[in-house]
Each structure stands twice: as structure tokens, then as C-alpha cells.
Amino acid sequence: MTSSRKGKLYGIGVGPGDPELLTLKAARLIGKVPVIFTPEAKRGGGSHALKVVERLLDPSQEVVLLHFPMAREKEILEAAWSEAVEKIGEVLQTGRDAAFLTIGDTLLYSTFGYILDGMRKRFHDLVWEIVPGVTSVTAVAAAAGLPLARTSERVLILPATYRPEEVRDALERFETVVLMKVSRVFDHVLPLLKELGLLSGAVLVSRCGTPEERIFRDLDQVDPASIDYLSTLIVTKSQ
Numbered sequence: 001m002t003s004s005r006k007g008k009l010y011g012i013g014v015g016p017g018d019p020e021l022l023t024l025k026a027a028r029l030i031g032k033v034p035v036i037f038t039p040e041a042k043r044g045g046g047s048h049a050l051k052v053v054e055r056l057l058d059p060s061q062e063v064v065l066l067h068f069p070m071a072r073e074k075e076i077l078e079a080a081w082s083e084a085v086e087k088i089g090e091v092l093q094t095g096r097d098a099a100f101l102t103i104g105d106t107l108l109y110s111t112f113g114y115i116l117d118g119m120r121k122r123f124h125d126l127v128w129e130i131v132p133g134v135t136s137v138t139a140v141a142a143a144a145g146l147p148l149a150r151t152s153e154r155v156l157i158l159p160a161t162y163r164p165e166e167v168r169d170a171l172e173r174f175e176t177v178v179l180m181k182v183s184r185v186f187d188h189v190l191p192l193l194k195e196l197g198l199l200s201g202a203v204l205v206s207r208c209g210t211p212e213e214r215i216f217r218d219l220d221q222v223d224p225a226s227i228d229y230l231s232t233l234i235v236t237k238s239q
């Protein structure tokens with residue numbers, strides 16, 4: 001079925017995991033947008049973002065899981081993004097609104113950044129609105145009780161996985177460094193923290209805002225192999 005009125009695309013940040021950290025706007029829209037797209041990293045593995053909002057959903061709403069593999073290869077990622085763009089586009093063409101859920105904030109290291117680009121290129125008349133979410137960066141700082149920055153201090157947020165040499169540089173230059181996606185490289189980061197004398201200012205928070213939340217202040221006690229993907233490390237010199 002096609003309609004002359006195209007649906008609107010909402011990009012919605014659902015926060016790190018605690019449903020109480022959803023914004024009022026996100027909760028209102030999630031309860032009424034007819035089609036909800038939500039990412040999953042492993043087919044059949046479920047969607048963390050969906051779990052955060054499931055109590056707001058009504059059986060009349062359609063939920064579509066979109067598979068985005070945890071790959072580095074550009075071709076694999078681009079294929080997943082363009083498949084998602086087509087699926088979302090098909091819904092909007094029928095005149096129905098759609099929401100794309102994102103963990104944390106909508107545009108911070110989020111797949112939605114690529115989806116939005118793809119949608120704008122593919123559908124020139126796209127109508128969209130983005131609802132920001134509480135990012136895991138600020139949620140983790142709150143859980144750990146660590147100020148991210150005071151007065152003129154500088155904060156650097158970076159994914160730890162891509163350029164390991166930049167992690168050392170960041171730790172040396174910035175008062176606070178937030179390392180996202182740290183799980184796979186923790187065994188490299190830990191010796192670096194020791195070498196730079198930064199261990200006492202480092203806190204690792206896993207699954208922040210969920211019933212499985214863990215806060216690790218003694219990183220020597222952490223088994224690198226057991227660290228969850230949803231883990232963030234804050235290292236601060238300012239204590």
C-alpha cells in the first residue's frame with residue numbers, strides 16, 4: 001500500500017539501560033509510533049534497546065529487529081546499513097511513522113548516524129526528528145560518582161578498539177578519558193594504566209543502569225575475558 005503522506009522517521013536514544021533514564025519525549029513517542037526498528041548484534045541475540053522500552057509497547061505496534069553485525073569490514077557494514085535503509089523506507093512509504101532505537105544517545109558512536117545519512121541520500125523528502133538520549137558516558141560517571149570535568153579540565157571520549165596507539169596519547173594528554181568499547185582491548189589497556197600511574201583514577205562500569213550493573217574500582221581484580229561489551233572505562237587524573 002502506498003500513501004501520498006510519507007511517514008516520519010524518529011531516531012530515539014533510550015539511555016544506557018535504566019528505563020527511568022528515558023526522556024519523557026522518548027517514552028511518549030515509543031508508546032505511539034506504529035513501527036519500531038531496533039538493532040541486534042547477533043541474529044536471535046535480542047536487542048538491548050528494545051529491552052529498555054518493552055514495557056512501553058502496545059501489541060498493536062510492529063517491532064522489527066535489524067541485524068547489524070559487529071564487523072569492521074566496510075562492505076559488511078554498508079550492506080547491513082543499506083538493507084536497513086530500504087526496510088525503514090518501505091514503512092515510511094506506506095505513510096506510517098517509524099522509530100529507530102539507539103542505546104544511550106542517538107548520535108554518539110551509534111549506528112543511527114549511518115542510517116540517517118543513508119536515509120537522507122536515498123529519500124530526499126525524508127522527514128525526521130531526533131530525540132537525544134542519556135549517554136552511557138554520563139550514566140557511567142554518575143554510577144561511579146566521578147566528575148567528568150571541573151573548571152577547565154578536558155574530557156576525551158574515544159572507542160578503545162580502533163587505534164590502540166591513540167589510547168596512550170589520550171591518557172597522557174587529557175585530564176579525563178572515557179574509553180568505550182573497551183571489553184576487547186582491556187588486557188592491553190590495563191598494563192598501560194599501570195605504566196602511566198593511572199590505575200587509582202580508573203573505574204570500569206558494566207551494564208550501567210541494568211540489574212546486572214557492576215562497578216569495578218580495583219581493575220586488577222577484573223578478568224579481561226569476562227568483560228561485557230556494554231562496559232565503559234573512565235580514567236581521570238582529577239580526584
Ligand SMILES: C[S@@+](CC[C@H](N)C(=O)[O-])C[C@H]1O[C@@H](n2cnc3c(N)ncnc32)[C@H](O)[C@@H]1O
Binds near residue numbers: 105106180209
Ligand atoms: C556502539 S556504542 C553506543 C554508545 C551510545 N550511543 C551512548 O551514547 O552511550 C557501545 C558502547 O557504549 C557503552 N555502553 C552502552 N551502554 C552501556 C551501559 N549500559 N553500561 C556501560 N557502557 C555502556 C560501551 O562502552 C559500549 O561498548
